[in-house]
Amino acid sequence: MNDELPVIGKDALGRVIKDWSFKPWWGVDRKEIEWYPKINYDKCIGCGVCFITCANRIVFDWDEEKKKPVVARPYNCVVACTTCKTLCPVDALEFPEKEYIQNIIKKHKILVKAKETLKNHNLI
Numbered sequence: 444m445n446d447e448l449p450v451i452g453k454d455a456l457g458r459v460i461k462d463w464s465f466k467p468w469w470g471v472d473r474k475e476i477e478w479y480p481k482i483n484y485d486k487c488i489g490c491g492v493c494f495i496t497c498a499n500r501i502v503f504d505w506d507e508e509k510k511k512p513v514v515a516r517p518y519n520c521v522v523a524c525t526t527c528k529t530l531c532p533v534d535a536l537e538f539p540e541k542e543y544i545q546n547i548i549k550k551h552k553i554l555v556k557a558k559e560t561l562k563n564h565n566l567i
């Protein structure tokens with residue numbers, strides 16, 4: 444599936460960008476899930492750690508004029524990932540509250556799906 448994702452260009456570091464928004468999350472259309480970082484530019488110091496770290500999904504572009512990251516491909520973000528937020532030295536990245544994703548887990552019966560997967564592999 445990942446090999447079949449459309450390639451949509453290269454970023455400022457020459458990394459190949461794929462459109463991960465086509466890949467469903469637990470069978471849910473990725474574009475229905477509002478999980479991605481928002482940058483607080485009042486705090487961001489333009490260190491580049493988020494932009495460089497998100498090397499697989501390439502959620503960020505780099506604004507060469509402002510010398511700051513931009514959230515260019517929000518639906519490329521891994522649902523529930525907060526790596527860039529954890530690494531940001533000035534806490535400039537914001538994500539939805541945990542309750543938001545827990546409600547999606549309930550709505551789409553993801554615990555049932557997880558149990559079925561474990562059963563199908565004779566793991567429970």
Ligand code: SF4
Nearest residue numbers: 497502520521524527
């Ligand atoms: S949360 Fe993870 S996938 Fe999403 S932008 Fe940050 S590092 Fe990339």
Ligand code: SF4
Nearest residue numbers: 487488490491493531
């Ligand atoms: S890690 Fe934080 S401070 Fe550094 S560029 Fe990203 S948002 Fe800005």
